[in-house]
Amino acid sequence: xxxxxxxxxxxxxxxxxxxxxxxxxxxxxxxxxxxxxxxxxxxxxxxxxxxxxxxxxxxxxxxxxxxxxxxxxxxxxxxxxxxxxxxxxxxxxxxxxxxxxxxxxxxxxxxxxxxxxxxxxxxxxxxxxxxxxxxxxxxxxxxxxxxxxxxxxxxxxxxxxxxxxxxxxxxxxxxxxxxxxxxxxxxxxxxxxxxxxxxxxxxxxxxxxxxxxxxxxxxxxxxxxxxxxxxxxxxxxxxxxxxxxxxxxxxxxxxxxxxxxxxxxxxxxxxxxxxxxxxxxxxxxxxxxxxxxxxxxxxxxxxxxxxxxxxxxxxxxxxxxxxxxxxxxxxxxxxxxxxxxxxxxxxxxxxxxxxxxxxxxxxxxxxxxxxxxxxxxxxxxxxxxxxxxxxxxxxxxxxxxxxxxxxxxxxxxxxxxxxxxxxxxxxxxxxxxxxxxxxxxxxxxxxxxxxxxxxxxxxxxxxxxxxxxxxxxxxxxxxxxxxx
Amino acid sequence: xxxxxxxxxxxxxxxxxxxxxxxxxxxxxxxxxxxxxxxxxxxxxxxxxxxxxxxxxxxxxxxxxxxxxxxxxxxxxxxxxxxxxxxxxxxxxxxxxxxxxxxxxxxxxxxxxxxxxxxxxxxxxxxxxxxxxxxxxxxxxxxxxxxxxxxxxxxxxxxxxxxxxxxxxxxxxxxxxxxxxxxxxxxxxxxxxxxxxxxxxxxxxxxxxxxxxxxxxxxxxxxxxxxxxxxxxxxxxxxxxxxxxxxxxxxxxxxxxxxxxxxxxxxxxxxxxxxxxxxxxxxxxxxxxxxxxxxxxxxxxxxxxxxxxxxxxxxxxxxxxxxxxxxxxxxxxxxxxxxxxx
Numbered sequence: 001x002x003x004x005x006x007x008x009x010x011x012x013x014x015x016x017x018x019x020x021x022x023x024x025x026x027x028x029x030x031x032x033x034x035x036x037x038x039x040x041x042x043x044x045x046x047x048x049x050x051x052x053x054x055x056x057x058x059x060x061x062x063x064x065x066x067x068x069x070x071x072x073x074x075x076x077x078x079x080x081x082x083x084x085x086x087x088x089x090x091x092x093x094x095x096x097x098x099x100x101x102x103x104x105x106x107x108x109x110x111x112x113x114x115x116x117x118x119x120x121x122x123x124x125x126x127x128x129x130x131x132x133x134x135x136x137x138x139x140x141x142x143x144x145x146x147x148x149x150x151x152x153x154x155x156x157x158x159x160x161x162x163x164x165x166x167x168x169x170x171x172x173x174x175x176x177x178x179x180x181x182x183x184x185x186x187x188x189x190x191x192x193x194x195x196x197x198x199x200x201x202x203x204x205x206x207x208x209x210x211x212x213x214x215x216x217x218x219x220x221x222x223x224x225x226x227x228x229x230x231x232x233x234x235x236x237x238x239x240x241x242x243x244x245x246x247x248x249x250x251x252x253x254x255x256x257x258x259x260x261x262x263x264x265x266x267x268x269x270x271x272x273x274x275x276x277x278x279x280x281x282x283x284x285x286x287x288x289x290x291x292x293x294x295x296x297x298x299x300x301x302x303x304x305x306x307x308x309x310x311x312x313x314x315x316x317x318x319x320x321x322x323x324x325x326x327x328x329x330x331x332x333x334x335x336x337x338x339x340x341x342x343x344x345x346x347x348x349x350x351x352x353x354x355x356x357x358x359x360x361x362x363x364x365x366x367x368x369x370x371x372x373x374x375x376x377x378x379x380x381x382x383x384x385x386x387x388x389x390x391x392x393x394x395x396x397x398x399x400x401x402x403x404x405x406x407x408x409x410x411x412x413x414x415x416x417x418x419x420x421x422x423x424x425x426x427x428x429x430x431x432x433x434x435x436x437x438x439x440x441x442x443x444x445x446x447x448x449x450x451x452x453x454x455x456x457x458x459x460x461x462x463x464x465x466x467x468x469x470x471x472x473x474x475x476x477x478x479x480x481x482x483x484x
Numbered sequence: 485x486x487x488x489x490x491x492x493x494x495x496x497x498x499x500x501x502x503x504x505x506x507x508x509x510x511x512x513x514x515x516x517x518x519x520x521x522x523x524x525x526x527x528x529x530x531x532x533x534x535x536x537x538x539x540x541x542x543x544x545x546x547x548x549x550x551x552x553x554x555x556x557x558x559x560x561x562x563x564x565x566x567x568x569x570x571x572x573x574x575x576x577x578x579x580x581x582x583x584x585x586x587x588x589x590x591x592x593x594x595x596x597x598x599x600x601x602x603x604x605x606x607x608x609x610x611x612x613x614x615x616x617x618x619x620x621x622x623x624x625x626x627x628x629x630x631x632x633x634x635x636x637x638x639x640x641x642x643x644x645x646x647x648x649x650x651x652x653x654x655x656x657x658x659x660x661x662x663x664x665x666x667x668x669x670x671x672x673x674x675x676x677x678x679x680x681x682x683x684x685x686x687x688x689x690x691x692x693x694x695x696x697x698x699x700x701x702x703x704x705x706x707x708x709x710x711x712x713x714x715x716x717x718x719x720x721x722x723x724x725x726x727x728x729x730x731x732x733x734x735x736x737x738x739x740x741x742x743x744x745x746x747x748x749x750x751x752x753x754x755x756x757x758x759x760x761x762x763x764x765x766x767x768x769x770x771x772x773x774x775x776x777x778x779x780x781x782x783x784x785x786x787x788x789x790x791x792x793x794x795x796x797x798x799x800x801x802x803x804x805x806x807x808x809x810x811x812x813x814x815x816x817x818x819x820x821x822x823x824x825x826x
Binding site for chain 1: 561
């Protein structure tokens with residue numbers, strides 16, 4: 001009897017497919033077909049509606065947005081994909097769909113035979129390896145990409161030195177990851193929302209944040225759009241759709257999914273790109289965000305910068321999986337691994353990911369492999385836990401900026417003269433930016449109390465008055481370079 | 485199964501209906517408002533209070549959605565959606581579980597507007613039952629009013645009556661700042677009189693204003709949430725003994741209405757604070773300090789705090805009762821302040 005019932009469901013399933021995607025109407029057809037052959041509910045396909053009790057929906061099923069319940073469709077489609085129709089006798093129904101059974105006890109190995117391969121377009125000498133499977137880039141875009149990578153690299157060097165000289169309190173660099181920064185930014189559109197971790201100022205630079213603005217934030221002066229509230233490198237710019245850098249690790253991930261959900265609800269032609277490092281994927285928020293993004297079918301790209309180190313923790317001590325790309329499948333998320341030192345590969349993968357995220361309304365995971373050439377931050381000395389040779393190798397032989405330079409020079413789009421001019425111009429701008437930022441006044445004390453709430457509450461008004469009164473009475477105890 | 489509340493003519497409304505109607509009206513008025521929480525699709529479990537009942541059917545799963553079990557996850561998602569301009573109302577099954585999301589609430593929601601210099605606001609509401617439930621043990625009975633109220637950037641509300649529930653929830657949803665909205669299980673089924681004005685769809689209460697539930701002249705008793713009911717009962721008992729107690733329903737824990745509290749103490753000269761949360765660094769501590777700072781010369785007796793015992797709330801009914809404030813505790817405290825006349 002059981003065999004016959006299963007076959008009849010197989011037939012019903014076939015018919016359903018032929019009838020096309022009618023959503024719920026299809027399901028109720030299937031249920032009633034099964035009902036007529038088998039009255040007991042023990043083998044009712046609960047998996048089809050994922051355990052949601054139909055009693056509540058009743059006849060208002062058609063009221064629900066088809067988009068929201070596409071996952072039910074996806075489950076049935078995956079049944080079709082994974083379920084071998086000929087193995088009708090070998091299948092079991094479970095919540096979540098059909099599963100073939102086997103009498104062989106096989107543990108899935110903890111690792112695949114081969115690591116997931118890494119997509120790259122340019123070899124280490126900047127020569128094109130592939131001729132067609134990448135996103136073509138116009139000359140102007142390529143030049144902007146290269147010059148922004150150089151600017152980013154130079155900004156990192158100059159600001160790092162400034163911290164060492166005591167002019168900035170803190171800084172961290174993106175050295176080694178310029179291609180991830182700029183390549184990903186170039187792949188997105190200005191309407192896409194970016195929720196960074198903290199090693200992605202390149203995305204902000206690409207979108208038009210000026211060197212002066214970077215300097216103002218790092219020096220905490222009154223011109224800073226963030227009103228000097230955050231420590232250095234914690235940039236935020238609503239104008240550039242770049243949300244605030246936030247220190248606790250990985251909190252941006254579920255928040256990014258929420259932002260993607262809001263884009264989805266508004267039906268916008270845009271996605272969210274959020275960044276995370278290899279270490280950050282150990283946080284619970286990574287799991288919650290990935291899982292949720294898949295369930296919500298959110299238009300979001302998770303960009304993982306796997307640079308080998310989380311401060312002093314190497315990836316062997318961070319996780320035992322084959323990097324982060326293999327986790328995508330565990331959540332039902334399409335993923336790719338790319339060479340993070342290859343700006344063209346990064347751009348191609350993320351541009352394609354963006355198209356999929358928006359047109360198919362789904363999350364995509366992109367793992368970009370690279371190397372953190374710099375120390376974690378100015379509070380770190382990485383020579384204490386890794387070899388100088390290793391750092392040097394990546395700084396020179398695998399340098400993403402040099403590699404891209406070779407490609408654009410080979411195309412005749414860049415010359416030594418352009419290089420010299422660009423570098424000297426950027427250097428001048430950087431030094432000037434710091435000098436001006438240092439001379440600019442600090443924000444006034446009004447900035448202490450505003451923006452805690454939308455409107456200044458009475459208790460903060462009182463505190464501000466008390467503070468001003470105290471300053472009036474004891475001016476010598478108050479720093480002279482901070483305006484009242 | 486109750487459906488969505490239809491307008492009552494005059495009389496009474498439970499807090500449950502008050503909250504449900506407030507959610508319904510705000511969702512109807514603003515398409516950016518949406519609800520998220522656990523167990524929204526299945527409303528059969530008896531311990532789930534179904535405050536959102538009927539809303540899924542009316543607004544669809546795009547605006548009322550059931551989340552996977554991850555407080556950190558869905559709180560983060562709510563905050564991200566709020567960054568981009570939606571207005572999420574995030575329900576915690578109980579505020580005890582909000583501890584799993586505390587980083588998102590404190591480090592992101594509370595601080596983002598300030599850190600981003602006003603560029604990124606977080607118009608989100610976190611709501612759910614808070615405090616003791618009766619026979620639910622330590623991890624389901626903790627009161628978080630003082631925890632959340634200590635954090636700048638948040639607003640913290642604690643309604644008592646149905647009028648409070650409607651007015652404060654509507655205000656919270658409309659407020660551009662993140663609001664922690666602390667409900668109470670016992671109060672959900674309590675019925676309160678509501679006027680026509682309270683039933684109006686544009687009714688809301690100002691955040692930061694306490695309400696004088698009962699006027700008096702001998703002692704000020706401050707309370708919030710369920711304890712307001714206890715304080716009112718205590719006031720009736722005290723009345724018979726010739727002590728006229730003024731009962732203040734705080735309504736808003738942050739911002740705290742220090743003006744109303746101090747004006748009352750300057751009138752009565754005596755203060756008793758009541759809460760069922762833990763004593764150390766509690767809401768009462770803040771109120772006592774405010775009164776000492778601003779109305780010291782008016783005090784005729786030391787200030788008194790009535791709080792829950794400084795222990796995780798026990799499960800056993802009798803022990804639990806002994807660990808939480810009862811009406812008699814409030815009465816005795818008020819008497820003590822009055823007997824301290826010089």
